Amino acid sequence: MSDPSRPIRTAAVIPAAGRGVRLGPGAPKALRALGGTPMLVHAVRAMAASRAVSVVVVVAPPDGAAEVRHLLNEHPLTDRTDLVVVPGGETRQESVRLGLAALPDAVDVVLVHDAARPLVPVDTVDSVIAAVRGGAPAVVPALPLADTVKQVEPQPQGTPEPVVGTPERALLRAVQTPQGFDRETLLKAHDTVVEGEGATDDAGLVERLGTPVVVVPGHEEAFKVTRPLDLVLAEAVLARRRATDGYV
Ligand SMILES: Nc1ccn([C@@H]2O[C@H](COP(=O)(O)OP(=O)(O)OP(=O)(O)O)[C@@H](O)[C@H]2O)c(=O)n1
Numbered sequence: 247m248s249d250p251s252r253p254i255r256t257a258a259v260i261p262a263a264g265r266g267v268r269l270g271p272g273a274p275k276a277l278r279a280l281g282g283t284p285m286l287v288h289a290v291r292a293m294a295a296s297r298a299v300s301v302v303v304v305v306a307p308p309d310g311a312a313e314v315r316h317l318l319n320e321h322p323l324t325d326r327t328d329l330v331v332v333p334g335g336e337t338r339q340e341s342v343r344l345g346l347a348a349l350p351d352a353v354d355v356v357l358v359h360d361a362a363r364p365l366v367p368v369d370t371v372d373s374v375i376a377a378v379r380g381g382a383p384a385v386v387p388a389l390p391l392a393d394t395v396k397q398v399e400p401q402p403q404g405t406p407e408p409v410v411g412t413p414e415r416a417l418l419r420a421v422q423t424p425q426g427f428d429r430e431t432l433l434k435a436h437d438t439v440v441e442g443e444g445a446t447d448d449a450g451l452v453e454r455l456g457t458p459v460v461v462v463p464g465h466e467e468a469f470k471v472t473r474p475l476d477l478v479l480a481e482a483v484l485a486r487r488r489a490t491d492g493y494v
């Protein structure tokens with residue numbers, strides 16, 4: 247149990263209720279092993295590695311909250327971090343909303359971090375928190391793109407897609423997590439923007455309120471494990487960390 251006199255101000259919500267369809271058949275993605283340890287455990291540790299984070303809310307698969315609680319009990323955090331587990335929903339947006347409902351009252355800064363980004367470095371987490379604490383209501387870590395991006399007119403599978411535009415690459419950023427928010431801003435965004443309006447991240451909901459969102463530098467190792475090749479890369483990064491940094 248953590249120290250009850252310690253102020254609770256920054257929390258991380260980790261949506262982990264996805265199935266991982268693009269990764270292929272198997273357990274829910276967050277529960278699949280990375281270096282012998284569930285991906286979710288790495289993601290929880292990555293948030294708890296920040297000294298600012300005092301609460302982590304894990305959003306488990308809808309019927310898997312008890313299993314996830316048990317799993318996380320087997321991988322305890324330090325005393326400075328409280329852990330809450332709640333069941334998730336059918337979509338990422340719904341899962342995040344359910345996680346936000348479990349936040350303690352004293353929290354004023356909220357990070358939302360994909361369980362599918364297990365290797366985000368603590369410096370990235372801390373820089374997002376610092377930008378929110380510095381006054382930005384919504385902060386996203388992001389990287390410039392390596393590929394050129396085309397906008398297309400979608401067609402049925404197998405039919406070539408006509409290109410309708412090429413956005414200027416230098417103006418684009420690939421957005422990662424943790425995304426950081428002033429609590430009230432994020433709650434308002436989730437209360438206001440209805441599912442299905444096309445937002446694929448939490449900052450996208452905030453943008454729809456007309457509230458400014460700013461970008462801070464992301465990190466290559468904060469990539470999302472989405473497809474099988476991502477898991478190969480994640481295993482390699484983890485093996486290197488274990489060999490050189492004493493990482494567990
Ligand atoms: N109903 C959902 C769907 C997704 N997520 C979480 O949102 C994060 C980003 O989603 P993504 O990488 O797309 O995960 P999946 O939805 O599991 O992947 P897929 O689309 O391949 O099934 C993941 O940590 C995932 O567990 C969630 O909590 N609840």
Ligand SMILES: C[C@](O)(CO)[C@H](O)COP(=O)(O)O
Nearest residue numbers: 338360421422423446447470
């Ligand atoms: C939130 C996110 O990771 C930012 O890049 C991304 O939008 C999640 O998308 P997904 O399709 O739910 O993986």
